[in-house]
Amino acid sequence: MVIRWHRHRPAADHGAVRILVTGHRGNVGGPVAAHLESLGHDVTGFDRVDGDDLLDSAAVRSAADGCAAIVHLGAIAHDDGGSPEQIMAVNVLGTWHVLLAAEAAAAGRVICFSSAQVFGTAEGEGLPDYFPLDDGHPRRAKRPYGLSKRLGEDMCQGFTARTGIATMSLRPVAVWDPGMYQRIEEKWRDDPQSEWHPFWEFGAFVDVRDVATAVRQALTVPLSGHHRVLLCAADIAASEPSADMAARLTPAVPVGDPAPFRHDPWRALVDCSAASRLLGWRPVHKWSTRGLLPAPVMRQSGRDIPAVLEAASSCRSM
Numbered sequence: 001m002v003i004r005w006h007r008h009r010p011a012a013d014h015g016a017v018r019i020l021v022t023g024h025r026g027n028v029g030g031p032v033a034a035h036l037e038s039l040g041h042d043v044t045g046f047d048r049v050d051g052d053d054l055l056d057s058a059a060v061r062s063a064a065d066g067c068a069a070i071v072h073l074g075a076i077a078h079d080d081g082g083s084p085e086q087i088m089a090v091n092v093l094g095t096w097h098v099l100l101a102a103e104a105a106a107a108g109r110v111i112c113f114s115s116a117q118v119f120g121t122a123e124g125e126g127l128p129d130y131f132p133l134d135d136g137h138p139r140r141a142k143r144p145y146g147l148s149k150r151l152g153e154d155m156c157q158g159f160t161a162r163t164g165i166a167t168m169s170l171r172p173v174a175v176w177d178p179g180m181y182q183r184i185e186e187k188w189r190d191d192p193q194s195e196w197h198p199f200w201e202f203g204a205f206v207d208v209r210d211v212a213t214a215v216r217q218a219l220t221v222p223l224s225g226h227h228r229v230l231l232c233a234a235d236i237a238a239s240e241p242s243a244d245m246a247a248r249l250t251p252a253v254p255v256g257d258p259a260p261f262r263h264d265p266w267r268a269l270v271d272c273s274a275a276s277r278l279l280g281w282r283p284v285h286k287w288s289t290r291g292l293l294p295a296p297v298m299r300q301s302g303r304d305i306p307a308v309l310e311a312a313s314s315c316r317s318m
C-alpha cells in the first residue's frame with residue numbers, strides 16, 4: 001500500500017512521519033498523540049495549555065511547517081466549556097486556521113475531530129429519526145458546540161474541494177478512558193436511574209484506545225476527498241438489551257431492521273459501517289467485556305503493530 005501524505009518533502013530525519021496534533025494535552029488528544037508516537041511517528045503538539053493558540057493563525061502555520069499530516073483535536077469540547085462566542089471562535093476559526101496551515105505545509109491529509117453531536121441528538125437536544133443512527137442522518141445540531149462541529153465538517157468539505165487535500169471528519173460518540181467502565185458501574189449502582197436520567201444517550205460510547213486506532217487508520221489508508229465517520233463501540237453500555245431500552249425510553253424512534261438485534265441483543269444503536277468500510281476500523285473494547293480486550297485480540301496485537309509501521313514507512317519514502 002502506497003500513501004502519498006505529502007507532496008514534495010520527506011517528513012523528518014530517519015524517515016519518521018511528522019504529524020501535528022492539536023489539543024494533544026486533552027483527554028482524547030493525549031492518548032492519540034501517545035499512540036502515534038508509539039508507532040514511531042514524530043508528533044508535534046499544539047495546545048493552549050502550553051501557550052499555543054488556535055486563534056493565532058501564524059502560530060498554527062508555523063507549527064504545521066514540515067508536517068505530513070495534521071490531526072486536529074484542539075477545541076472547546078462542550079457547550080459548558082466556554083461562551084458561545086468562544087466556542088465558535090476556537091472551534092470554527094481555529095479549524096479554519098488548521099486547514100490553511102495544512103495547505104501552506106502541503107500536508108497530505110487532515111484528520112479533524114468532529115462529533116456525533118452534529119446530529120442534534122445528544123443531551124436531550126432531540127431524537128434521531130431512526131436507529132441505528134448512521135452517518136447519513138440529517139445534522140440538526142442547534143447549540144453552539146454541535147453547530148461549530150457541523151460548520152467544521154462543512155469547512156473541511158469545501159477545503160478539500162478547493163485544494164484536493166483529503167480530510168476526514170471523525171464523529172466519536174462519548175469517548176471513555178479505560179477507568180470509565182468501573183466509574184459508570186459504580187454510578188449506576190448508587191443511582192440506577194442515572195443510566196437514563198436526565199438523558200439517555202442510547203448507551204453509546206467509544207473507548208479512547210479505539211479512537212486512537214481510528215486515527216491511525218485514517219492516517220494510513222488510501223484516501224482522497226472528504227469523509228465523515230461515526231465512531232462508537234460495538235455494543236451499548238446498558239442494563240437491558242438495545243431494542244428493549246429503545247422501546248422503553250424512545251418509543252417514537254423506529255429501529256430500522258430488528259433482525260440484527262435479535263442475533264446480537266446488545267448491539268450498538270449507532271452504525272459505524274462507514275468507518276469500517278473506509279478505514280477498516282473495528283472497535284475492540286466493549287461494555288460486555290468492560291473494556292478488556294478479548295484474549296484473541298491481545299494475542300494478535302503484537303503482530304498488528306509492525307504492519308502499521310510498515311504502512312508508515314511507505315509514507316516516509318514518498
Ligand SMILES: NC(=O)c1ccc[n+]([C@@H]2O[C@H](COP(=O)([O-])OP(=O)(O)OC[C@H]3O[C@@H](n4cnc5c(N)ncnc54)[C@H](O)[C@@H]3O)[C@@H](O)[C@H]2O)c1
Pocket residue numbers: 022023024025026027028029030046047048049052053054055072073074075076077078090094113114115116171172173174175176
Ligand atoms: N471527549 C469526548 O467525549 C468527545 C466526543 C466527541 C468529539 N470530541 C472531540 O474530540 C476533541 C478532543 O476532545 P477532548 O475530550 O480531548 O477535549 P479536551 O477539552 O480534553 O481537550 C481539548 C484540548 O484543546 C485545547 N484547546 C482549547 N482551546 C484551544 C486553543 N484556543 N488553542 C489551542 N488549544 C486549545 C485544550 O487546552 C485541550 O487540551 C475535541 O475536538 C472534541 O470536540 C470529544
